Amino acid sequence: MADVDAYFICATPRTGSSLLCGLLASTGVAGCPEAYFRVPDEGHWADRWGLAAGWGYDDYVRAALAAGRTGNGVFGAKLMWGTLDRVVEGLAGVHPELAGADDALLRRAFGRTAFVHLRREDVLAQAVSWLRAEQTEHWYVGDAGGNGRAPVYDPDGVDELLGTIAAHQAAWDEWFAAYGITPHRVRYEDLAADPTGVTLGILDVLGRALPPGAAIRPRHRRQADALNADWIARHRSRK
Template identity: 75%
Template structure:
């Protein structure tokens, strides 16, 4: 039996969350983690699940997400960015006004025994450069065209912007600090994953997450569905920014 009913991959953009979620989904025992609760994606998921356009209650949406995101062993997974958490909590609070308590109580009311996986990246400059480039080009992932998180054709050209990088460095620090404070406030000890470890050995990190969740890891294969996007442009921008500093 699984040690959890659900888990949330808690992250800031460009920490490898899509890579990790794809690896976990490929195991067949860790749910089908996606960014189900990202506000811009909600209409896309709702259409897939046959919910009436603009007429569903948040509780109905959550139940549909649970049905879609569970594997046969009953485990559900989802990806949550810091900016998404408030939307989830507000929606669940409106569904359960009778429930006293904090954010964690609402999440566990919706998802059952819930564990948390926290992703972070040591090289925050590389993270900021990757984030800026994704925003400029609209290319957030390199995956199959049928995926909800698949990027369409490029929407712009990459352009070195030192002020934009500095702004994102500030945002990364702010959001990572907010996750740390949220875990501390609710007495949660998440399973922590470094992007650098994930990139170096995806299979080992994936099995480590399964172990932390109380899921079988022995003999489990994990196949990535995303390809690395960083290239010589990222390397150049990082070098230019370090030289500027």
Template identity: 80%
Template sequence: MTGVDSYFICAVPRTGSSLLCGLLASTGVAGRPEAYFRVPDEPVWARRWGLPAGEWRYGDYVRAALAAGRTGNGVFGAKLMWGTLDRVVEGLAGEHPEPAGADHALLRRAFGRTAFVHLRRDDALAQAVSWLRAEQTGRWTADDGGPPTAEPRYDPDGIDALLRTVAEHQAAWNAWFARYGITPHRVRYEDLATDPAGVTLGVLDALGLPSAGVPVRPRHARQADALNAEWIARHRDRA
């Protein structure tokens, strides 16, 4: 018997969520976490799962995601960015008769015993720089195929805008956890980057999943390079 039926990695872009998803999937006991509920990706997943184009109900989509995202022990994992949570709650509200504002009850009804992992990054400037560069180039992981969609360029206003977004979304996650009395397992990007295996095993322990002897293998390589460092230094010099 595991400690949870499902868990969500709650994050803001460029906090290492893809890295953590891959690490947890590699253990074979923590589901197959992906961004199943990101709106632009829903049609892609729906086709992969054989759902009829434009005809599926949200409950059908969630059940297909659960089937695809579970490991043999029945545990499901997925990641949610702040903006994605509203989409999931809205979709579930159309399927279940919970009162408005009952986000946590809706999630438990659909996903069972549900735990939360809150992934954040202490260095918000490095996060904003990484986010801007990914948006400019279309390269969100080191494994994205094909050439970049555009060349990266230093944009101080763009970095400042993303710094505000990072702060807003992190505050929103904290407020949501507080509203529903949720104490998530908290993970720092900086710890994940330094000790990916140790952090992964710590997540398993927090979820009540077996961690002794499980394999932990990274699926994604680190992307930050000298250009990121240059932009960070330039931006700090402006302050």
């Protein structure tokens, strides 16, 4: 594939997006992908980048591009379904003539853009992982956050998240179809089984090669344990 300027990892929570971001960043040629556009984090990033008070969305995007690029000019970021709306609405305020044309807005801001669609086949395991993380506010191994609460199995909470996952996956599929986008598709299960192979596959999509001597290294470890397995078994036994 021809070189691209930017790419987005399009996902839902607990599909391995943080793992994939770390793997891609470790190559040194695939940008520094992070959740730059999550609304609750905008203030944090703006402060980190030294944006002046009253910054506009065009200022924010320029700062994100500077932070998320590697030396070869490739930019990477991840988007959850709800985050996409914020990005295109913000960009439409900068380029009102393109309002409603999401793909054109993204290309105007980010250049030649590729999309990686990350999803998880075992949606029950995904919902259980998501619920546990929400309850404890502990999102990855080594996370310094957390609220100290012990996770509690909540079947209604699992079912609610199963519905959310289905709705968000359908929304991604509909959005890709609406704009004629064929994303590079990655399954969490393949990512967990062969992180190096999945990462090299994305580099190929970007038209980049792993530099000689470079190593693909994860910065996150698998978080699921026996408690996740217990909740999954309990939930399946209800059917």
